[in-house]
Amino acid sequence: MANIKDEKAIRNEILGSVKELYKLREENKSFIPGQTKVNYAGRVFDENEMIAVVDSALDFWLTLGAKGREFCDNFSRYLGIKQCLVTNSGSSSNLIAVSALCCKTIKNPMKPGDEVITTAMAFPTTLNPIIQNGLIPIFVDIEEDTYNIDASKIESAITGKTRAIIFAHTLGNPAEMDKIMDIARRHNLYVVEDTCDALDSIYDGKPCGTFGDFSTFSFYAAHHITMGEGGAICTNSQELYRAALSIRDWGKACFCQTGEASGNGACGHRFDFKFEGLPDGYDHKYVFSNIGYNLKPLDMQCAMGTQQLKKLPEFSKARKNNFTRLYECFKKHEDVFVLPRALPKAEPSWFAIPITIRETARFSKKDFVTYLETKLIETRMLFAGNILKQPGYKDINYRISGNLKYTDGVLYRTFFLGVYPGITKEKLDYMIESIDSFFK
Numbered sequence: 001m002a003n004i005k006d007e008k009a010i011r012n013e014i015l016g017s018v019k020e021l022y023k024l025r026e027e028n029k030s031f032i033p034g035q036t037k038v039n040y041a042g043r044v045f046d047e048n049e050m051i052a053v054v055d056s057a058l059d060f061w062l063t064l065g066a067k068g069r070e071f072c073d074n075f076s077r078y079l080g081i082k083q084c085l086v087t088n089s090g091s092s093s094n095l096i097a098v099s100a101l102c103c104k105t106i107k108n109p110m111k112p113g114d115e116v117i118t119t120a121m122a123f124p125t126t127l128n129p130i131i132q133n134g135l136i137p138i139f140v141d142i143e144e145d146t147y148n149i150d151a152s153k154i155e156s157a158i159t160g161k162t163r164a165i166i167f168a169h170t171l172g173n174p175a176e177m178d179k180i181m182d183i184a185r186r187h188n189l190y191v192v193e194d195t196c197d198a199l200d201s202i203y204d205g206k207p208c209g210t211f212g213d214f215s216t217f218s219f220y221a222a223h224h225i226t227m228g229e230g231g232a233i234c235t236n237s238q239e240l241y242r243a244a245l246s247i248r249d250w251g252k253a254c255f256c257q258t259g260e261a262s263g264n265g266a267c268g269h270r271f272d273f274k275f276e277g278l279p280d281g282y283d284h285k286y287v288f289s290n291i292g293y294n295l296k297p298l299d300m301q302c303a304m305g306t307q308q309l310k311k312l313p314e315f316s317k318a319r320k321n322n323f324t325r326l327y328e329c330f331k332k333h334e335d336v337f338v339l340p341r342a343l344p345k346a347e348p349s350w351f352a353i354p355i356t357i358r359e360t361a362r363f364s365k366k367d368f369v370t371y372l373e374t375k376l377i378e379t380r381m382l383f384a385g386n387i388l389k390q391p392g393y394k395d396i397n398y399r400i401s402g403n404l405k406y407t408d409g410v411l412y413r414t415f416f417l418g419v420y421p422g423i424t425k426e427k428l429d430y431m432i433e434s435i436d437s438f439f440k
Ligand SMILES: Cc1ncc(COP(=O)(O)O)c(C=O)c1O
Pocket: 088, 089, 090, 091, 092, 123, 125, 126, 168, 194, 196, 197, 217, 218, 219, 220, 230, 231
């Protein structure tokens, strides 16, 4: 008993020092317009995240365990979805989603050569798992001002080989989910929602990430909530959940959770199965029914995620406010900028504000972003632009349905600015002043 008390006291002392360290660092922070960089995104946290991570480190569990379970429970409850798996990134979540839909263990798997409808205006790892699984991406254009897959163009891209629609809710702006789900249902297609940039965005009263067969999330530092690195994959289907778990955890057949005591045969049937080609009763933990990976995060990351999730409502509020102020600023210059548009049923929790420079403007994207960067205001490209123009994608097997007019527009004329909660009122004032003075 005395030892337990000692450990508690030591732990409290360490965690008390962590809190002090956080406070000290905060006191030394300041913003000087024109001298301090305005980042487009970043971690927003307080002592609670630092304490949660250090506390978990002191547990010294080191792999995935109870903190992961706690995060998954909270996250699936928040989203209103049955199953959630934590992963080490949004990219891994996308890889798991597509690979799980190709698993022979599910009733209706996709197979190499099958077609997947998607967009070429993409973050690479929304597209990559399609290629990595030997599927053929069929590219349809995006809409000019929502930057999302143009749902009106999906149906004409469908052939007898089409099996899925996979897309991201671009920069937090919900895609036209009612139309997309209707097409998917009528043509029996899987839907994967890359929700990495759209946590807490709503479409028709339902959170993004609750419509498709799978939804994926990123908790990289730039995202709505962060674990540093990390991600999640969610589904309402028990069959797909088990396939995803297998792909995340080496391709194992057993669906007991790994990295914790309950993984040690919680099902009570470790030695009860017979698989073709394997000895009778071969340990189920070492039966591999899929060709998988190891894409698990650490408990420490999940401990941080749990703290971040509590802050999501205030984070979203700040994102929306920052977006509105920047939107109003760009609106004054609508003759040269295309403003972003959300659909009537959409309530975006914006990841960033995308802006396109009109073809008729007398300056280029390069001119404008260079100007902002010299003012120490960070800008970003809308990911790959048209990914087919990227060097790594020259030799991929694909088809374009229609044309990619607006996808190309993004490549040449679109950039985005941050709206994250770390952009305080004084930073926002400085951003707006700088944008306005470009025109003086
Ligand atoms: C739409 C989209 N999908 C996937 C990812 C990949 O997430 P991660 O960086 O966690 O791998 C990102 C990254 O920002 C993204 O924006």
